[in-house]
Amino acid sequence: MTLPARAQEPGTTTTIHTDGAGEVRRTVLPGGLRVVTETMPTVRSAAFGIWASVGSRDEVAADAGASHYLEHVLFKGTRRRSALEISAAIDAVGGDLNAFTAKEYTCYYARVLDADLPLAVDVVSDMVAESVNRPEDVEAERGVILEEIHMRDDDPGDLVHDVFADALYGETPLGRPILGTEESINALSRDRIHGYYRDRYVPQNLVVSVAGNIDHDRVVGLVSDAFAGHLTGDAAPSGPRLGGAPAPAAPRTIVLDEDTEQAHIILGCLGVSRTDDRRFALGVLDAALGGGMSSRLFQEIREKRGLAYSVYSYTAHYADSGIFGVYAGCQPSKAEEVLQICRDELARAGDLTAEELERGKGQLRGATVLGLEDTGSRMTRIAKSELVYESLMPVDEVLARVEAVTLDDVRAVVADVLDAPQALAVIGPVPDGFGS
């Protein structure tokens, strides 16, 4: 295992390990800002990201949506740059500048040709470190975020995931939508947003992550210049995210009776945390149940019966909790039948065959390796390791852990996880009392 970031002396650099073709290194700057890089010498581009260990889970109910709102406002201008100057700088070199907010972190990134990396470091660091959050910009962006909420509301296949989080986690931070609500967004003041920024976007909560055709020391120099003025004190980097004892209400059924063409259904239960050793067995189970076209749910619901176009299972992992869920979109008149098949398949998941086990492992193995060929996913992997794990697990170890999963492991995780109370979220014109 590798040295955790917070145990590394500020002002020093360590080589975490070499992983496949590239080398992963970390420098801790004064003040606790971390810079992690992975070299990919065969590409001609670089992905540059700044990650903050702040997400919707950190919000009290009255602030719901503040992390995401702030993410938008950071594009609106700094001491040195207007919103147009920020976007024009990256557009001019054909880069891809964007950001996203999750429940436990927020990421700002730019993907550029390698020669344009200094520009990307300068612009994205400026956005994150020197945002001015002008009141008029906060106001203009309020309308944008309300439209993002309306767009989500117009897409029931998207909305049903937020409804499901509510059904599973209830009135806890993990149960609330990342976007917030119309009410909470309308109530958030500029001072509240700015205070959130000042309190949370401190160097020890930030990780700068870069992957591509780059040189670690040069990146550290660029980041040091870009964050000059913020690199003081002897704060250690934040430790991995530990979560915060969510106390989910008993899982519920929530039905939104909307006039959609399809019934959009998610059935699921609490899964496992991202550091839970059972995550590899649950991943294999997920692949076998609903991860590909050969999976049981796809075969039963789509291939044999033609009841759905989109049907899949999925997992989500948080610091101290997780989700295992099944989605299907079908004719409202077939919703009972589809839901019953989903329930039956979850109930009989313990009888996975050796062939299905091997296929599930193969799926995870291939997806893991194929998923790490681009700079963006490498950048994401090393950043998340810094933010949420105790250490970076080499890809080879991930693959070995997948390979080691046995049928007994899968049966154990079925008994532990799938036997739990189920939550159900439905959007569509289904009968009263549906699902009960």
Place this chain on the structure above:
Amino acid sequence: MTLPARAQEPGTTTTIHTDGAGEVRRTVLPGGLRVVTETMPTVRSAAFGIWASVGSRDEVAADAGASHYLEHVLFKGTRRRSALEISAAIDAVGGDLNAFTAKEYTCYYARVLDADLPLAVDVVSDMVAESVNRPEDVEAERGVILEEIHMRDDDPGDLVHDVFADALYGETPLGRPILGTEESINALSRDRIHGYYRDRYVPQNLVVSVAGNIDHDRVVGLVSDAFAGHLTGDAAPSGPRLGGAPAPAAPRTIVLDEDTEQAHIILGCLGVSRTDDRRFALGVLDAALGGGMSSRLFQEIREKRGLAYSVYSYTAHYADSGIFGVYAGCQPSKAEEVLQICRDELARAGDLTAEELERGKGQLRGATVLGLEDTGSRMTRIAKSELVYESLMPVDEVLARVEAVTLDDVRAVVADVLDAPQALAVIGPVPDGFGS
């Protein structure tokens, strides 16, 4: 320029050119089947695709959706494999097997680790060359496709593109949705689908395209084995797709008064064909008007006024026609204002500044280069060149053509294209007579 495929003697191989790191080669097999490959020696994976020069544009109205329906049915089984055996083979190695249908072509592809390429060639070729299209499978898949249509109907940001095609192209093949309609799908018989397959999926209409860590001669050997029995006769490959004199009705306004949260708006007009020399100037214009966060539409509608979350312009190119369009999703009560801004911006597009021109070129340049780092996009590029262009334009020439665009070129394309009658599609609760 390189030798067109149909001028190349069956049974021979030619090196088209070397492009960046890799080499592009083509072999024409007996019967006219083409195999094009691009080597990317630094990756560990391969993208394998089979492309048919068949799409929704080839359908008479009664067959609407047949190309896409057939694409689904090809996953249902061959002489040698059931649907489960097809998907299980690729799932077992963690590959990504999928397909898509466009207006002018259909593609079946698998992305796999390089060691698994022989398997991918065998499975995908089997699907395309040896499909049995059993009546019961055609029936089961009918339900799946109807659900795909319903899913599209539940997503107004997706549906509005089909409505816009209707508004622009009217009752012509380009005006019809790729998915077909509930009526046309319900009316399509197994024999009709099977006949469509037998007539269209002939070797001279197919292109096998592979990019990644591969060897051309080895790929040709694998493909020859997989298509054994189909490689006879001296048919030359089909020439590039020429289209078919679409006679669009006068562009119209279509408003679907649905109870959505947002008004989803597309305003646009006929663009240029994919071989039109003006496509580079139109591409730069597209970038400057609505291609990034620094673009005029983004700045005016989102950044300054906060009226939309999603706003962008786009182009589509067909053999003999094309689209230039602008999308925005906004509050229904703001739809008039947003539409007026879109119209104003299209009207004043001729006054693009030198700075905007350069930024638009930079955007295209960067997106082109960054967009070719993965095997899938390289595979797609060389396949489309075979199907729809007279020859493969090297990336360097594409970049040079972009670089050569002048302000005069942009002004000319504005006068030629944006001055044309506009079509308008709207989904949402807007007032009667909206847009007129």
